Amino acid sequence: MTPGDLLLGWASCHRELRVARVQAAALRLCPPPVEYGDDDPRRARYLKQAKRLAWNLRRLAHVESHGRDRFRVVPPTIVSTEHGQRHLVGARDEDLIDRLAKVAPGGFRRETQIDAPSVLSFEADDETAAGIAAQLGITHVHDRGRDVLAILPPLSGLLPGALRESLPEKCERRERSGSGDRFGRWRQVKPGFGEPGLYRTVNKRRDWYLVPDDGGLSMRLDTPERRAAAAWSLARDKMLRLRRGSRELRIPAMPFGLPLLVDRALILASGRLPLFDQQGWTYSNIDPERARQVARVAGARLEETE
Numbered sequence: 001m002t003p004g005d006l007l008l009g010w011a012s013c014h015r016e017l018r019v020a021r022v023q024a025a026a027l028r029l030c031p032p033p034v035e036y037g038d039d040d041p042r043r044a045r046y047l048k049q050a051k052r053l054a055w056n057l058r059r060l061a062h063v064e065s066h067g068r069d070r071f072r073v074v075p076p077t078i079v080s081t082e083h084g085q086r087h088l089v090g091a092r093d094e095d096l097i098d099r100l101a102k103v104a105p106g107g108f109r110r111e112t113q114i115d116a117p118s119v120l121s122f123e124a125d126d127e128t129a130a131g132i133a134a135q136l137g138i139t140h141v142h143d144r145g146r147d148v149l150a151i152l153p154p155l156s157g158l159l160p161g162a163l164r165e166s167l168p169e170k171c172e173r174r175e176r177s178g179s180g181d182r183f184g185r186w187r188q189v190k191p192g193f194g195e196p197g198l199y200r201t202v203n204k205r206r207d208w209y210l211v212p213d214d215g216g217l218s219m220r221l222d223t224p225e226r227r228a229a230a231a232w233s234l235a236r237d238k239m240l241r242l243r244r245g246s247r248e249l250r251i252p253a254m255p256f257g258l259p260l261l262v263d264r265a266l267i268l269a270s271g272r273l274p275l276f277d278q279q280g281w282t283y284s285n286i287d288p289e290r291a292r293q294v295a296r297v298a299g300a301r302l303e304e305t306e
Contacts, residue, residue: 003029004117007053008062012091017063017071019054026050049115056116059260059267061089076138078129079268082146083285086129087271088120096136103132111272119272145265149293152261155229156299159210162219162226167199167209174198174255184255194218198230198255210234227256238300242291245306249286249294253279262297265290 001009007026011017027050036043057063058071061079066072074090081087088100088108097120101107104122111119124132126142133140172186174197188202199209199218208221210230221227231254232238241250249266251274257263266283267273269290274281288304295302 002112002116002118004053004056004113004115008057008091008117009093011057011063011071011073012093015073016066017073019069019071022054022057022063022071023047023050026053029053053115056273059263059273060116061264061268062091062117076136078133078138078140079143080126080129080140081143081269081271081285082287083269084123084125085271085285086122086124086132087268090138092120096138099136100132103135113273116273121271143268145268146287146290146293148261149265149290149297152293152297154297154299155225155232155259158223158226158229159219159233162210162221164217165220167194167211167218168201168207170202171199171209172202174200197234224256225259228254228259231255232298232300238298239303240291240295240298240300241303241305242286242288243305244288247285247287249283249291250279251281251283251294253281257281258294258298262294266294 003026006029007022010025011022027046030046030049030053032043032046036046058065061074061077063071063073076088076092076096077090079087079089086104100120100122105124105128106122108120108122111121113119130140169191171189171193173189173193173195174184175187176184186200189199194211196211196213196215199211201207208227208230209218210221210233211218212233219226219230221230235252235254237252239252242248251258258266266286269286270284272284274283276282291304292302
């Protein structure tokens, strides 16, 4: 079993959990090789990995945010996509997995993925999937990702409403270190430095800011959606690429990625997290209409190839 499987199995024993508690459990599953002090910079990579492991539970719809600092565990649910794929999300234990293996046509597929629980999926028509859910006593729903994308406004519309205020005294700026560096690095800048770009406060709890290209007053990016909008507004590569034959959608690398609702709409269609390399993310099993809606929301162009 992967650390993601173990974390989901533990979380499935609860209805609600503090996010910090989930992250602490994830850190225990992927501990540093030796004990590092709280102020040791070598500890940061393991904390980041633990946060990513906890956050991926939410991206995959196993948990939902409940208030500012809590997760609510989703009841066991079969999610059906328009292509006949069925995915088990939410709380699960070995008994449920064993029972699903017995009633799913031909059993189910288990695909492991880095920093997340294994994907459990099978193929069946709607009537069969609904019957399996009823037999197991769990919920059956249809993926509504395309509907969600269709009603989302463009990200660019979120920036005009951001609070305008001066940059704090101690800030870091996102800078690229070379042509092959798609994400860049945070570098501390002197007070009063106001070149266009993304900024964040040095001390935690962090605040993020955008200094626009027009030289106007900096904007405070107080939501994940505004942070994503700011990253896309500064992006050099605003091209999404869809290969219709393989149904693979390529998203260019961005500092904050896609907003959760957009990311989730692609993940549930795929059934799994996207594959990542330094050029960006690749989501699988994406139809052209869903890809076009993502491009509209992001304010990007869509290149479709065979």
